[in-house]
Amino acid sequence: MIYSVTTNKRIQTLYQKKTCMKVLTYLINLDGSDARLERSAKQLDAIDWPYERFSAYDGRGKSLSDFEDYDDALARENLGRGLLNSEIGCYLSHYQCAEKFLETDADMLVVLEDDMKMADSFKPIIDQTLAYLDTNPDLDWYLVNIAAKKKKLAKDITEFDEHTLWHAYYFPIRGLGLIWSRKGAEEFVKHGKPISMPVDIFFQRWLSQNGKGLGVWPAVISPMGLDSDILGTQASQKISRKEKEGRDGSYNIKKHKRMLQDKAAAIKHLYLNK
Numbered sequence: 417m418i419y420s421v422t423t424n425k426r427i428q429t430l431y432q433k434k435t436c437m438k439v440l441t442y443l444i445n446l447d448g449s450d451a452r453l454e455r456s457a458k459q460l461d462a463i464d465w466p467y468e469r470f471s472a473y474d475g476r477g478k479s480l481s482d483f484e485d486y487d488d489a490l491a492r493e494n495l496g497r498g499l500l501n502s503e504i505g506c507y508l509s510h511y512q513c514a515e516k517f518l519e520t521d522a523d524m525l526v527v528l529e530d531d532m533k534m535a536d537s538f539k540p541i542i543d544q545t546l547a548y549l550d551t552n553p554d555l556d557w558y559l560v561n562i563a564a565k566k567k568k569l570a571k572d573i574t575e576f577d578e579h580t581l582w583h584a585y586y587f588p589i590r591g592l593g594l595i596w597s598r599k600g601a602e603e604f605v606k607h608g609k610p611i612s613m614p615v616d617i618f619f620q621r622w623l624s625q626n627g628k629g630l631g632v633w634p635a636v637i638s639p640m641g642l643d644s645d646i647l648g649t650q651a652s653q654k655i656s657r658k659e660k661e662g663r664d665g666s667y668n669i670k671k672h673k674r675m676l677q678d679k680a681a682a683i684k685h686l687y688l689n690k
Contacts, residue, residue: 503615
């Protein structure tokens with residue numbers, strides 16, 4: 417099967433009638449995960465959405481010492497556990513997407529993971545979201561979550577056909593679908609290393625603290641319900657995630673402390689931006 421691949425020309429023509437902005441879409445997919453690629457590609461091709469397959473970083477089978485950007489001591493201090501090598505691979509996939517985006521002259525980047533399921537409203541809502549972001553340059557934002565499971569500590573910005581674009585002061589943790597600004601990608605590349613937590617937790621903490629996260633609600637991306645090829649499967653290995661992570665006695669305390677800190681920061685941003 418031949419999959420659609422974006423070119424700069426196609427990016428320009430996608431939105432030039434509305435805003436003249438240039439938007440890239442990267443679909444993160446692990447080499448060899450052909451069935452997942454086919455399912456995702458079918459959804460994107462059905463709505464004529466240009467994209468580029470992004471080869472995911474494969475962390476499986478590597479030892480932690482192979483990751484020069486990973487700080488195990490800091491991870492244990494932050495989380496009460498070390499990271500799985502597959503979690504580091506997932507983090508690096510998103511990090512490298514941001515790096516590649518910054519090598520282009522595109523204005524924004526849509527990042528999708530290959531276990532995503534698109535809502536029927538995906539194209540019209542994301543078209544309108546991108547156009548709004550492009551025509552409102554005073555809106556100071558880094559990252560938009562388009563796959564949020566919950567909406568908490570938020571402030572609505574505008575509405576599109578029963579969907580809302582909102583300040584996600586408590587940034588949603590699900591990372592299946594994201595939209596980057598150039599400034600956001602620059603800051604992620606600048607501050608995203610060393611790696612000491614899974615990428616979705618990093619995004620929640622980073623953006624809850626700086627208040628520069630946005631969201632779309634209801635979400636236009638949801639999980640397909642498949643085990644992550646990048647993270648590895650629990651079922652096939654017959655081991656629970658808890659056992660695999662090797663959590664120590666401080667894990668739950670540190671998790672709740674982190675969540676309370678992030679929510680406190682979110683409440684502060686919400687109060688200051690009433």
